[in-house]
Amino acid sequence: MSDDLLQPSIGKMVSAPRKMPWRVQSQLWVAFFGGIAAVTTIAILNARRLGLDRRKQWLMAGAGAVAFGVLLALWLRQPPAPTFIDFARGSRELRLIGRVIAVVLFLLHALLQKPADAHYRVFAKGDYASLWGPGIAATFLIGSLQSLLIIGLAWWVRS
Amino acid sequence: MTTSYEHARTLLSLGRAEEALETLADAPEVDEPEWWRAHASALLVLDRYEDAARSALEGLECAPEHPYLLDALAAARLGLEDLAGAEEAILAALRVDAEDPDLLTRYAHVVATARQLDKAEKLVVRALAIDPENTFALHMHALIATARDDPREAIARSRELLRHVPESAFGHAILGTVHSQEGDVDDAADHLRRAVVLDPYDDDVADAARKARVASHWLLWPLRPLNKFGAAPVWIAAVALIYSLRAMKMRTAAGVLGLVWLTYCVYSWVVPPLVRRLTRRT
Numbered sequence: 475m476s477d478d479l480l481q482p483s484i485g486k487m488v489s490a491p492r493k494m495p496w497r498v499q500s501q502l503w504v505a506f507f508g509g510i511a512a513v514t515t516i517a518i519l520n521a522r523r524l525g526l527d528r529r530k531q532w533l534m535a536g537a538g539a540v541a542f543g544v545l546l547a548l549w550l551r552q553p554p555a556p557t558f559i560d561f562a563r564g565s566r567e568l569r570l571i572g573r574v575i576a577v578v579l580f581l582l583h584a585l586l587q588k589p590a591d592a593h594y595r596v597f598a599k600g601d602y603a604s605l606w607g608p609g610i611a612a613t614f615l616i617g618s619l620q621s622l623l624i625i626g627l628a629w630w631v632r633s
Numbered sequence: 634m635t636t637s638y639e640h641a642r643t644l645l646s647l648g649r650a651e652e653a654l655e656t657l658a659d660a661p662e663v664d665e666p667e668w669w670r671a672h673a674s675a676l677l678v679l680d681r682y683e684d685a686a687r688s689a690l691e692g693l694e695c696a697p698e699h700p701y702l703l704d705a706l707a708a709a710r711l712g713l714e715d716l717a718g719a720e721e722a723i724l725a726a727l728r729v730d731a732e733d734p735d736l737l738t739r740y741a742h743v744v745a746t747a748r749q750l751d752k753a754e755k756l757v758v759r760a761l762a763i764d765p766e767n768t769f770a771l772h773m774h775a776l777i778a779t780a781r782d783d784p785r786e787a788i789a790r791s792r793e794l795l796r797h798v799p800e801s802a803f804g805h806a807i808l809g810t811v812h813s814q815e816g817d818v819d820d821a822a823d824h825l826r827r828a829v830v831l832d833p834y835d836d837d838v839a840d841a842a843r844k845a846r847v848a849s850h851w852l853l854w855p856l857r858p859l860n861k862f863g864a865a866p867v868w869i870a871a872v873a874l875i876y877s878l879r880a881m882k883m884r885t886a887a888g889v890l891g892l893v894w895l896t897y898c899v900y901s902w903v904v905p906p907l908v909r910r911l912t913r914r915t
Contacts, residue, residue, distance in 0.1 A: 479755055480727050480740075484720045484747045502865050525748075567876075574872060577865050584865075592782035597746045 494603040495523040498584050498591050501605070505580035506573060508613030510545060511620040513576055514538030516605070516612050517583035523603075524590040534583055541579045542624075545572050549628035561629045562621075637662060638671040645671065648834065650678040666696035673705035682712030700726040704739050711743055719743045734760035734767040741773050745780065753777055768794070772803045779807060787811045802832035806841075813845050816861035822849040843912075850908045856901055 496516070505513035514534060521531050548568060555561035594600040637660035644653040653675040662668040669692025676685035686709035692702045703726035710719035723740045730736060737760035745753035754777055760770040775790035788811055795804040809824030825842035832838065847853070848860060859867055871894045878887035 477731065479752065479759065480724060480731060482720055482724060483744060483749060483752060484717050499864075505865075506868075570872065570876075574869060577869060581865055589782050593748060593750070593780045596776055596780035597742075597748075 492525065493523050494601055495591070495594060496520050496605040496608070497602050498587050500609065501583065502577065502580050504605070504609045504612055505576040508609070508617040509572060509576045509620050510538055510541045510579055512612040512616040513580050513583065514541075515616055516609065517580075517587065519608075521587060521590075524587060524594055526587065526590050530586050534586060537579060537582050541575050542620075545575055546624050546627065548572075549624050550631055552628060552632065554632040555629075558626075558629050561632070562625045564625070636660070636665070636668075638665065638668045641671040641675065645675055645678065648678075648832070650675045654679075663691075664695055666692055666699045666702060668692075669695075670699070670701050670705060673702065673709065677705060677708050677712070680712065682709045685709035686713065698725070698729050700729045700733065700736060703729075704736055707739055707743060711746060716743060716747045720747075732763055734764040734770050737763075738767065738770040738773050741770075741777070745773070745777055750777055750781055766797045768798050768801065771797060772801070772807075775804070775807050779811060784811045784815050800831055802828045802835070802838070805831065806835070806838045809838075809845060810841060813841065813848070816857070818845060818849040818857065818860055821845040847905065847909050847912055850912065852904055852908050852911075855897070856905070859901065 498520070501513055501516055501520070504516050508516075514537070517538075518531050518534050521534060548571060549564070552561065552564055552568065555563075637656050641653040641656045644650070644656060653671065657668065657672050657675065669688055673685045673688040673692065676682075676688055686706060689702050689706035689709060693699060693706070696702060703722045707719045707723035707726065710716075710722060720740070720743050723736065723743055726736050727733075727740060737756050741753040741756035741760070744756065753773070757770050757774045757777060760767060761774065764770065771790070771794040775787055775794055778787035778790050781787075788808060791804045791808040791811070794801055795808070798804065805824040805828035809821045809826075809828055812818075812824060813821035822842070822845040825838060825845045828835075828838050829842045848856075871890075875887050875890050875894065878884075878890060
């Protein structure tokens with residue numbers, strides 16, 4: 475009896491031991507404290523750990539780039555200031571808006587990771603790696619790099 | 634007279650795998666495939682996958698096409714994350730009997746682990762068409778819905794499992810997990826508690842039950858929106874509300890709301906650890 479369902483479909487792939495992924499929910503804190511670039515980096519790294527396809531990884535990167543562009547555009551509309559420090563202080567609203575954009579971006583990243591994460595939980599007996607170390611590193615390193623880049627660029631244009 | 638493997642099978646059905654192994658060791662009827670089957674099953678229950686695979690292979694030496702020894706081999710290889718090897722074994726079993734719902738479901742488990750959820754779904758549906766009350770197939774059916782991130786379907790399928798097997802720890806565990814992901818903390822706590830009563834040996838379920846019990850505590854009642862909608866949307870809503878009040882020149886209202894929100898945040902950090910301690914003591 476030829477039966478498509480009972481044909482082998484797995485193949486001799488050697489399932490390389492992948493690194494354990496991070497909890498999707500924990501990435502919220504990276505978004506909140508670290509911002510757009512930090513949360514996008516962590517989300518893409520996690521997408522690889524979860525084995526998400528390339529298309530979704532590019533989608534994450536693209537969404538991150540758009541968010542970055544929006545934030546940069548908002549900073550470019552800031553009034554000029556005598557010194558870089560004054561300019562960097564900016565408005566409180568703008569900082570908050572940056573945070574909101576990052577959290578919305580997190581929601582999108584989370585949505586993209588959700589199906590693979592659900593599969594991991596159910597069929598890979600999913601334990602999770604701790605996000606504390608990488609999350610704090612991303613928050614400080616990538617977070618400050620992003621601020622420097624956006625604010626520096628805006629200041630350079632505005633002054 | 635009952636044979637050692639019949640006795641072992643009874644012990645296994647009671648969840649006493651260690652004793653089953655001892656019984657089998659006392660009377661090693663090594664030319665009986667059923668002895669090997671019971672032996673491998675007991676090792677599988679104890680998560681000793683390497684030993685289980687070895688046992689199944691030895692049994693296959695005396696009964697090369699025994700479908701349930703091949704099934705045990707597939708299960709062991711699945712535990713060892715050798716998906717291709719598991720597929721090879723279970724397909725060999727299905728060549729002997731393509732209409733066996735347990736074997737079809739095992740194959741579904743293998744392909745589901747390899748992320749082929751559509752194929753897994755079709756295999757389970759076929760198994761259920763042959764035997765609509767097969768516990769293993771009903772369980773897998775619910776698991777696949779959970780892995781698909783389809784809570785509604787997962788709840789419906791777990792209920793279906795519980796309708797046939799009201800005492801299914803799996804059914805309650807899946808229902809509890811899905812409810813807790815959906816933020817329905819009371820239902821989650823209830824089903825996970827029942828799952829623990831039915832199967833006290835599953836540490837993961839016990840852990841989930843403890844968390845659900847904490848989340849459903851009356852002191853954490855104010856945090857239910859966070860469970861229901863997630864922390865990010867609630868935060869965005871709060872910020873949006875505070876700033877729209879400000880934009881409408883209602884600075885006092887915005888200030889008060891800001892203060893309430895801050896208190897709420899502090900509450901959400903401070904109280905859960907306290908409740909965890911409280912529930913641990915009682």
